[in-house]
Amino acid sequence: MKFDTVIIGGGLAGLLCGIRLLENGQRCAIVSRGQSALSFSSGSLDLLSHLPDGQPIATLDSAIDQLQQNYPEHPYALLGAEAVRHYAHQTQTLLADCGLALQGDIATPHQRITPLGTLRQAWLSPTEVPVKSAANPRTGVVGISGFLDFQPQLAAGALRQRGIDAHAEEIELPLLDPLRDNPSEFRAVNIARLLDVPEHFDALYEALKPLSQQYAMLFLPACFGLADNRVFTQLNQQLACPLHLLPTLPPSVPGMRMQSLLQQRFIRSGGSWMPGDEVLRADIINGQVMQLWTRKHEDIALRARHVVLASGSFFSNGLIAGRDRVREAVFDLDVLQSAERESWYRDNVFDSQPWQQFGVQTDGQLHGLRQGKPVSNLYVIGSVLGGFDPIAQGCGGGVCAVTALYAAQQICAQGGE
Numbered sequence: 109m110k111f112d113t114v115i116i117g118g119g120l121a122g123l124l125c126g127i128r129l130l131e132n133g134q135r136c137a138i139v140s141r142g143q144s145a146l147s148f149s150s151g152s153l154d155l156l157s158h159l160p161d162g163q164p165i166a167t168l169d170s171a172i173d174q175l176q177q178n179y180p181e182h183p184y185a186l187l188g189a190e191a192v193r194h195y196a197h198q199t200q201t202l203l204a205d206c207g208l209a210l211q212g213d214i215a216t217p218h219q220r221i222t223p224l225g226t227l228r229q230a231w232l233s234p235t236e237v238p239v240k241s242a243a244n245p246r247t248g249v250v251g252i253s254g255f256l257d258f259q260p261q262l263a264a265g266a267l268r269q270r271g272i273d274a275h276a277e278e279i280e281l282p283l284l285d286p287l288r289d290n291p292s293e294f295r296a297v298n299i300a301r302l303l304d305v306p307e308h309f310d311a312l313y314e315a316l317k318p319l320s321q322q323y324a325m326l327f328l329p330a331c332f333g334l335a336d337n338r339v340f341t342q343l344n345q346q347l348a349c350p351l352h353l354l355p356t357l358p359p360s361v362p363g364m365r366m367q368s369l370l371q372q373r374f375i376r377s378g379g380s381w382m383p384g385d386e387v388l389r390a391d392i393i394n395g396q397v398m399q400l401w402t403r404k405h406e407d408i409a410l411r412a413r414h415v416v417l418a419s420g421s422f423f424s425n426g427l428i429a430g431r432d433r434v435r436e437a438v439f440d441l442d443v444l445q446s447a448e449r450e451s452w453y454r455d456n457v458f459d460s461q462p463w464q465q466f467g468v469q470t471d472g473q474l475h476g477l478r479q480g481k482p483v484s485n486l487y488v489i490g491s492v493l494g495g496f497d498p499i500a501q502g503c504g505g506g507v508c509a510v511t512a513l514y515a516a517q518q519i520c521a522q523g524g525e
């Protein structure tokens with residue numbers, strides 16, 4: 109099978125890269141083994157909130173300057189401030205084109221309210237997510253009876269500590285009784301499959317209506333809206349006060365919506381989507397990937413002029429930790445890592461963990477390095493890259509998006525040669 113580009117991994121990075129390549133007329137395939145990190149994410153994307161030394165950033169440009177001086181392996185340091193801004197802007201437009209209603213902008217990061225009632229800086233968040241504002245309306249934090257993945261008392265208590273006049277409430281929804289038979293079924297995604305059914309709207313509305321007359325704002329766990337935000341919009345039109353949604357423990361409804369809208373766009377644009385398959389190995393000759401071998405297409409190789417590795421970090425098995433070293437699973441690319449296993453971890457789990465920064469080494473154009481030499485037609489993007497800590501630095505989604513669109517641009521610039 110022949111393509112212009114084959115992408116390994118269909119998470120945020122692989123899909124954004126694939127969509128951009130298709131827009132530029134490329135023949136493109138994505139091979140993706142399983143669920144991506146999006147299904148477990150908040151649905152908000154982080155751009156950069158902290159430097160590796162723990163300092164909050166002042167401005168994006170000054171932060172990237174500091175990365176270039178002190179942390180040259182960070183993906184943003186490799187690309188530079190201008191490119192990061194440029195591709196972050198492009199991401200905003202592309203996500204909107206894919207039907208994602210997001211709030212936020214590079215110039216104005218916001219503090220989103222988390223399901224624990226804490227604040228976290230974000231770049232882009234689904235429009236339904238509450239963000240910190242100067243106003244302090246009396247807020248009802250509403251749980252759903254029997255749903256354990258969201259604790260309204262905990263969230264309301266934490267919000268009160270931040271000076272927000274929040275109170276815990278609970279609604280009964282008998283229509284969810286079929287899920288209650290098995291507590292492991294009573295999850296946000298399964299609830300959404302019921303609450304997204306139009307016939308169930310009235311029951312949800314009736315349960316929330318009295319609370320909307322009592323409070324100036326309501327927060328509810330994000331338990332509907334798998335495909336779109338139709339139920340959210342309708343509730344906001346009919347309730348007496350504004351309603352916002354807090355993402356719950358995984359699997360996350362807003363994250364799954366982002367995955368499915370990007371996937372749909374890729375397929376509708378003519379991309380070849382190969383789910384449930386995995387790239388097992390590659391033939392590399394003279395520093396170039398010649399062909400890829402997958403589990404399902406045993407004896408039929410995938411051939412492409414360009415290959416993009418977007419296989420994710422440890423979470424998605426893009427990186428594999430052995431006893432003495434961490435390896436990249438498909439090409440055995442060079443991996444940034446500290447030598448001694450004892451230095452991989454810090455005892456305090458809340459500290460920035462060194463292993464979070466392990467990942468593939470590239471040159472300045474994101475070509476993967478193998479034994480120190482760039483593989484000329486292989487680009488590496490997203491969380492399989494090394495040199496950054498997505499959690500402590502608050503830059504996971506941003507690194508994925510920016511590197512994905514940068515690599516797509518490098519590939520398109522090479523035209524049909």
Ligand SMILES: Cc1cc2nc3c(=O)[nH]c(=O)nc-3n(C[C@H](O)[C@H](O)[C@H](O)COP(=O)(O)OP(=O)(O)OC[C@H]3O[C@@H](n4cnc5c(N)ncnc54)[C@H](O)[C@@H]3O)c2cc1C
Nearest residue numbers: 117119120121141142145149150154387420490491504505
């Ligand atoms: C649990 C979790 C929650 C997160 N939450 C947030 C958040 O809320 N906001 C934020 O900004 N960042 C978050 N991050 C950071 C996150 O890494 C990125 O935001 C992003 O979603 C990662 O995308 P990715 O495409 O690089 O990798 P992934 O999403 O991990 O996707 C990689 C894909 O590649 C597939 N794959 C791997 N190997 C192969 C192979 N050999 N062949 C074929 N397919 C393969 C995997 O099955 C997977 O589908 C989170 C990370 C994790 C792990």
